[in-house]
Amino acid sequence: MKPEIYKGTPAVFKRKDGKFEIKILVTGGMLTPGQVKRIGEVAEKYGAEVHITVRQELSILGVSEEKLDAALDDLKEVGLAPGSAGMTFRNVVSCLGEDYCFKAAA
Amino acid sequence: MKEEFMWFLRDEVVNSDLCTYCGACAAVCPNCRIEFFEDGPALVEECPRDGKGACMDVCHRITTDASRMGLTIFGFKAKPPSLIGQYEKMVSARATDSAIREAGQDGGAVTALLAYCLDNGLVDGVVATKGMWKPAPSVITDKAGLLEAAGSKYFVTPLLKGVEEAGKTVNKIAVVALPCQVNGLRRMQFFEGLNAHPMEVNEEDGTPIKLPAFAYTIGLFCMRNFSYEKLTEFLKGKGIKLENIKKFVIRLETMRLEMEDGDVELDLREVEDAGAVWDGCYICRDAVSKLADVSAGYTGTPKDWTTLIARNAKGLELITAAENAGYIETSSEVEVDRIEEFADHKMRSFDRELKNRLEEEKPIKFYWARDYPGVRPEAKGTFFVKIRTNSGLVNHDYLAKVAELAKKYGDGSLEATTRQSIEIQGVPGEKIDDLMAELYEKGLMTIGMGYVVACPGITYCPEGLVETKQLANELTAEFVQRLTPHKMKIGIAGCPNSCVRVRRHDIGIMGHVRPVLDPEKCNGCGRCTETCKVGALSVVAGKAQIDRDKCVECGWCIRSCPHEAMLEENKGYALWIGGNDSRIPTDGILLRNFCTKEDLFRLINSVAAVFIKYRTKPGRERLGNVIQRVGEGEFLREVFETEEKMRS
Numbered sequence: 001m002k003p004e005i006y007k008g009t010p011a012v013f014k015r016k017d018g019k020f021e022i023k024i025l026v027t028g029g030m031l032t033p034g035q036v037k038r039i040g041e042v043a044e045k046y047g048a049e050v051h052i053t054v055r056q057e058l059s060i061l062g063v064s065e066e067k068l069d070a071a072l073d074d075l076k077e078v079g080l081a082p083g084s085a086g087m088t089f090r091n092v093v094s095c096l097g098e099d100y101c102f103k104a105a106a
Numbered sequence: 107m108k109e110e111f112m113w114f115l116r117d118e119v120v121n122s123d124l125c126t127y128c129g130a131c132a133a134v135c136p137n138c139r140i141e142f143f144e145d146g147p148a149l150v151e152e153c154p155r156d157g158k159g160a161c162m163d164v165c166h167r168i169t170t171d172a173s174r175m176g177l178t179i180f181g182f183k184a185k186p187p188s189l190i191g192q193y194e195k196m197v198s199a200r201a202t203d204s205a206i207r208e209a210g211q212d213g214g215a216v217t218a219l220l221a222y223c224l225d226n227g228l229v230d231g232v233v234a235t236k237g238m239w240k241p242a243p244s245v246i247t248d249k250a251g252l253l254e255a256a257g258s259k260y261f262v263t264p265l266l267k268g269v270e271e272a273g274k275t276v277n278k279i280a281v282v283a284l285p286c287q288v289n290g291l292r293r294m295q296f297f298e299g300l301n302a303h304p305m306e307v308n309e310e311d312g313t314p315i316k317l318p319a320f321a322y323t324i325g326l327f328c329m330r331n332f333s334y335e336k337l338t339e340f341l342k343g344k345g346i347k348l349e350n351i352k353k354f355v356i357r358l359e360t361m362r363l364e365m366e367d368g369d370v371e372l373d374l375r376e377v378e379d380a381g382a383v384w385d386g387c388y389i390c391r392d393a394v395s396k397l398a399d400v401s402a403g404y405t406g407t408p409k410d411w412t413t414l415i416a417r418n419a420k421g422l423e424l425i426t427a428a429e430n431a432g433y434i435e436t437s438s439e440v441e442v443d444r445i446e447e448f449a450d451h452k453m454r455s456f457d458r459e460l461k462n463r464l465e466e467e468k469p470i471k472f473y474w475a476r477d478y479p480g481v482r483p484e485a486k487g488t489f490f491v492k493i494r495t496n497s498g499l500v501n502h503d504y505l506a507k508v509a510e511l512a513k514k515y516g517d518g519s520l521e522a523t524t525r526q527s528i529e530i531q532g533v534p535g536e537k538i539d540d541l542m543a544e545l546y547e548k549g550l551m552t553i554g555m556g557y558v559v560a561c562p563g564i565t566y567c568p569e570g571l572v573e574t575k576q577l578a579n580e581l582t583a584e585f586v587q588r589l590t591p592h593k594m595k596i597g598i599a600g601c602p603n604s605c606v607r608v609r610r611h612d613i614g615i616m617g618h619v620r621p622v623l624d625p626e627k628c629n630g631c632g633r634c635t636e637t638c639k640v641g642a643l644s645v646v647a648g649k650a651q652i653d654r655d656k657c658v659e660c661g662w663c664i665r666s667c668p669h670e671a672m673l674e675e676n677k678g679y680a681l682w683i684g685g686n687d688s689r690i691p692t693d694g695i696l697l698r699n700f701c702t703k704e705d706l707f708r709l710i711n712s713v714a715a716v717f718i719k720y721r722t723k724p725g726r727e728r729l730g731n732v733i734q735r736v737g738e739g740e741f742l743r744e745v746f747e748t749e750e751k752m753r754s
Contacts, residue, residue, distance in 0.1 A: 003568045016568055029522040033513035036520055040505030050505060051566070052498045052526045054559055054606050061566055093524060100531060102485040
């Protein structure tokens with residue numbers, strides 16, 4: 001019943017169609033333009049789509065197993081790694097807070 | 107010497123040459139503390155709020171917020187900003203009545219429309235500017251008054267003060283207003299929806315200003331407006347006898363004075379250089395009254411005809427009815443490109459002014475940033491831009507474009523939001539126009555109000571039971587931006603794991619499946635009891651048994667049974683309503699199990715209708731709070747009754 005995971009990483013797991021999903025760890029939803037660009041490039045290179053989750057992560061949907069290492073390396077270059085899945089503390093979700101939002105109390 | 111009292115708008119708007127003299131601030135002050143002087147409005151006695159009350163809320167030079175007002179003016183059909191604004195139809199028109207044609211500007215079409223409104227009881231008063239010299243707002247209730255007020259005026263007037271005046275004697279009004287006055291008027295009109303707090307009240311009797319119903323807003327084309335004192339001084343200096351002027355006609359580059367002894371034409375630039383143009387006009391972006399019901403102006407039509415732009419259904423209906431009743435005649439001969447040129451002329455002048463102000467470090471309020479949907483202010487004075495996704499699914503092309511925009515215009519950070527959009531953070535106000543132009547050019551869209559969020563569902567997720575993304579897009583198309591008494595957030599989860607938190611959404615939709623055992627196939631192996639996460643399965647007398655009280659209908663037993671003995675009895679969408687995790691959190695309640703898509707649309711419509719019926723504090727009570735107040739049973743009964751009516 002549990003989806004098959006890749007090399008012991010719960011955030012890289014097999015989908016119904018046999019391809020893998022890479023759930024990228026994004027804390028508080030904050031990314032740089034370079035990271036977003038790279039996620040797009042990885043999706044294009046390996047023929048995948050990207051899903052923005054309700055917990056502010058970006059998830060790459062549909063990478064075939066043999067290309068996973070290459071895709072993970074590409075992400076690593078811009079400081080992105082899979083994370084936040086399974087029975088662990090998950091990624092921290094946060095609103096923008098006082099740096100940006102004028103309603104914020106902290 | 108005027109005495110100076112603490113007044114927010116004086117510091118932020120009036121003294122920064124941003125004020126348009128529209129009169130909205132004075133109209134909504136319940137204690138009548140704002141008066142208009144030669145150099146702008148002023149607070150004439152001390153305000154206990156230091157002028158941070160209703161006057162601040164309605165000032166369109168603090169924020170026009172056209173994107174949000176567009177939802178009310180244009181309903182569902184609100185479109186992104188454009189040069190001449192959105193419209194249903196454009197015609198050229200003139201009055202059929204020769205007296206009106208004679209008195210009015212460019213064929214008197216506006217005066218004729220107003221006469222139609224008055225004659226047919228659509229309004230019982232018209233607020234317009236009257237008097238060529240020292241024009242002042244006036245409340246007109248008959249044709250004689252209309253004729254007297256007909257013709258363009260070119261001096262700044264606190265027109266909207268006249269709206270408050272009208273509230274004392276009439277109930278339903280039409281207003282003839284310049285673009286800036288239209289914006290101020292819309293902020294007064296939609297006060298409740300925009301601010302979500304009650305209007306300031308009079309200190310003695312505790313009541314707010316009584317405003318009449320705004321039945322029709324007729325907006326005029328406008329390039330520049332003038333200061334009465336400065337223009338008359340300028341004209342006197344030119345040796346022009348003011349009392350001989352019959353009519354002013356302003357064109358792109360010229361000011362023509364129709365005089366008793368022949369016309370005089372002046373170069374508009376010369377008038378500008380003399381400082382006769384009202385200061386607040388230079389930073390104006392709207393030449394064509396984009397937020398009016400009907401816009402009217404000379405541009406785009408032959409001489410002695412007026413272009414009428416029906417911007418919404420109400421405006422179109424008025425023009426059609428006035429024509430059918432013989433008040434106006436129309437032709438479809440309108441040169442749209444000339445109107446665009448006219449509007450563009452003003453935008454170019456705005457761009458120059460913006461540049462100057464930036465160079466001179468003069469204050470700018472970026473009052474226009476929120477005219478774009480999805481652009482909202484940030485704490486440090488910059489803006490964020492919320493870019494729409496396909497319910498959370500995006501491709502590489504989208505990400506590349508968004509990253510490029512963020513790099514070019516933002517502060518180097520993007521936020522993936524909890525509602526599945528991406529926001530570019532830290533965009534300076536002066537870059538908003540360029541960013542938005544490029545964004546639209548790239549085929550991206552922004553979105554003001556949260557759209558439907560959804561997990562990947564059956565298409566992608568191993569645990570998904572139902573389709574989610576397509577449903578999300580369909581619901582977005584049907585419901586998003588439809589006005590309700592408070593925000594209505596919709597979320598769809600593909601299974602009872604509820605990654606989208608269905609019970610904490612105003613409208614929560616969740617895929618579920620009810621298992622049923624085929625006792626013939628079950629050999630009592632017990633695999634389902636191991637996979638069930640909630641302990642709903644046990645093996646009794648050699649067969650699996652489901653405890654319906656414990657079962658959450660996730661479908662794990664069905665997928666895990668080695669013998670295909672656990673079957674789907676029923677599968678569909680469960681609809682939960684009234685959840686929210688906001689200031690006063692509420693848990694969602696189950697409205698119905700196993701809905702089809704059609705059921706969902708009908709039920710959500712019913713819920714919205716009952717929500718509207720029981721609204722008492724718009725913007726303060728979420729759906730769940732209203733359900734608690736009305737009572738669950740009562741609320742649900744009404745929802746089902748409404749649903750029955752919708753079926754038949």
